[in-house]
Amino acid sequence: MAIFTEATGGVAGDFRAALVNSLLVAACSVAVSLVTGVLGAYAFARLRFRGRGFVLFLFMLTYMMPPLALVVPLYLAGAALDLLDTRTALTVVYCSLTTPFVLWLLSGYFRALPAELEEAARIDGCTRVGALVRIVLPVARPGLISAGLLAFLMAWDEFFYALVFTSSPASKTVPVALAEFTGRYSLDFGQMAAGGLLAAVPPVLIALFFQKHITRGLAAGAVK
């Protein structure tokens, strides 16, 4: 039980800090990617414009890029901007993972919604953006929930960038803290089990309570 009670500074205190870091980083990147993703997805779903195919291709490409092809310049840029080992840097990097995903998922979702509702609203004098906020978003709530939850899980699970970018309790996330329990020379099963359990609680709760949203979102994200 030391993980709950021990004062800050020890392994347990560091792990609690990691939980807070993970929560903050994941929540912030979800918030950013939901806002940017909704706007972008709406443009893809409803507007016809030149270069649409090319921009779509850019987002596809982002998904295909392995993080290891991006990590060195990001690391050097982080060092130059003095942002290494901060939650800010990690949040920005995670947005690059979650934004294309949210945009992709939601553009399929928006396209499946009937356009008549918005058209009626626009005839009544609503602007495009007004129609998006007042008409589309309330109807698209299940899609927004799926996209947000999946993006959260994505950020919560991320390990590679976190390992490279974080080095102290100031920004270390849960996966990095867990990886440290299985250091090269020591293997503390008690801590590992307790830490693993705590790390698993948020995603498992999400999966239990939002099972329908999760499975639908996964299927839609893969097919569209």
Place this chain on the structure above:
Amino acid sequence: MTAQGRNERQWPLALALLAPSLIVVLGVVLYPMGRTLVLSFLDATSALQDAFDFVGLDNYTELLSDSGFWATVRRTAVFTVFSTVVELGVGMLLAQFLNQRIRGQWFFRSLVVLAWALPTIVGANMWRWILHPEYGALNGLLTQAGLLDTYQDWIGGPQQALFVVALVDAWKTTPLVAILLLASMQTIGDDVYEAAAMDGAGPVRRFLSITVPMLKPAIAIVLVLRTIEAFKVFDIIYIITRGGPDSGTTTMAFYTYLQAFSNQQFSIGSAAAYLTVLFIFVLSLVYLRMLRTETKGLV
């Protein structure tokens, strides 16, 4: 209003709506992409330096003539093929099971979603403990059941270890594959199966002649996604074997990481990363080709 006129009108709004996500993607993906490409033509061995020598394709030729690099490519291929085949095979059977009308089905479906949601690092740590040569649960279980005489080091040999980490990767993603295939299975109407049953087709025959062909587009998508992901696998290998023993589990992602961050060979790492991107790109094109012909065949 002509279509052209509408295009002109919608362009500013589209740009405004897309600007925020484009800034994120341009800044955090496309800029580093370009920088990595430039780095791969330089001789960058230290983060502290400002200017590096231009060496052209030297980093690429060095890698491509290095037998160690090709061994890494081979291991990545083995890892990818093995884990994808297991995921697809087991995922297919699991989806078929979850699609049956039996009592308490929600329980099994929830179980699969829960297994999917378990963080990768937690799963990998768990497997590290299960496979531990001295205190591992697997050794304990097998010896007590009388199936094993002495304790085994499951990840002691390089080749054995590669298959073990590929299996752990398959374990991690099979639930996802099953969820995706199940979603597709649920769109097949009961009438097709009933008609086949009436014609005397048994369960196995129905599975092979109806389910599998109908799922081909979904299978193709899973193949593309899983191959791309398998090339990126890092966390499981980092936790369970750290690329060892004897580099046996150093796949391309891990190799790139070691070059860039352990050996400080940023340029070699960048070149290796770009070769990985090339492999992923070619494979995706092949799959997408396959996918297109498949869907055409269906429509």
